Each structure stands twice: as structure tokens, then as C-alpha cells.
Amino acid sequence: MVYTKKMKTIINTPNAPAPIGPYNQAIAAGNFIFVSGQIPVNPATGDMIIEDIKAATHLVMQNIKAILNQGGADLSNVVKTSIFLTSMQDFAQVNEVYGSYFTDNFPARETVQVSGLPKGVNVEISVTAIKS
Numbered sequence: 001m002v003y004t005k006k007m008k009t010i011i012n013t014p015n016a017p018a019p020i021g022p023y024n025q026a027i028a029a030g031n032f033i034f035v036s037g038q039i040p041v042n043p044a045t046g047d048m049i050i051e052d053i054k055a056a057t058h059l060v061m062q063n064i065k066a067i068l069n070q071g072g073a074d075l076s077n078v079v080k081t082s083i084f085l086t087s088m089q090d091f092a093q094v095n096e097v098y099g100s101y102f103t104d105n106f107p108a109r110e111t112v113q114v115s116g117l118p119k120g121v122n123v124e125i126s127v128t129a130i131k132s
Contacts, residue, residue: 015066017041020118025067028131033071037084037126038063039118053090053122057097060125065101068129075101077129083111084124094123 011026012018016038019025026035040049040056043063049056061075068074085094091111107127117124 009071011067011071013066013070015043015070016063017043017046026071028071031131033068033073033077033129033131035064035067035127035129037082037124038067039121039124041119041121048119048121050121053093054097056121056123057094057125060123061098061101064125064127068127071129071131073129073131076105077131078102078107078127079130080128081107081109082126083109084114084117085111086114086117086122088113090122098125 007029009028010024011028011033012024016025019036023036026033038060040059041047041063042059049059065075068077083094083098085091
């Protein structure tokens, strides 16, 4: 579903988890798409992945892909990512999975450790993309 209001377009898809608060999955403004932080929630079942950081990261990336696709973009359009981890001990595993989704022209990125994430998950990723 895509709604346009003033200078921004709201992007939501049933193929990614529904927002759990007062925000949208993504907003398009001009040629930019700002995707809200995604956590490892299966959009079809509502099940979360907590224990397996690699599987959790794959699910997060799949949710991001679904949102970008709804907005008319894909991972090749991503220019910036932010990764939030509850433990930097998971960094290598998250980085391995994350890296498998980008082949070249990697986006800018930061990875930070946080004291907690929504629903007790261990990873959250947000992205900014630009439509070509």
C-alpha cells in the first residue's frame, strides 16, 4: 500500500512486519526511501527469531527487501544502513549475513551496540535508499 501526503509517500506492505508503534514501515521523500528499523519478526506468523543471530539477520534483511520492493527499489538502491546489536559479540555473524545481501557498491554503514531492542530481539537494521 502506498499513500501520498504532501511531500512524502507512506510505504507499507503486508510482506514485512506491521509497525508496533506510531510509525510506518517506510517513507519516500523525493527520490529517497527511509526504511524504519526492522527486527526479526516473520510477517506471516508474527514469530520472532531471538536465539539464532544469523537466522534473525536473514529475516531482517528479507523484511527490508520486501519494504524496498513495495517502494519501487531494491537492495542495490541502499545508500546507508544502521545496524543495532544488543551484543557486539554477534558482529561477525551479522556482518557475514549482511554482506551476503550486497555484491558491490556497498552502502555506508554504522553498527552500534545498544542496551535493548523492541520485543527483546538482538538485531535491528534500518536503511536509506535512493530510487534510480
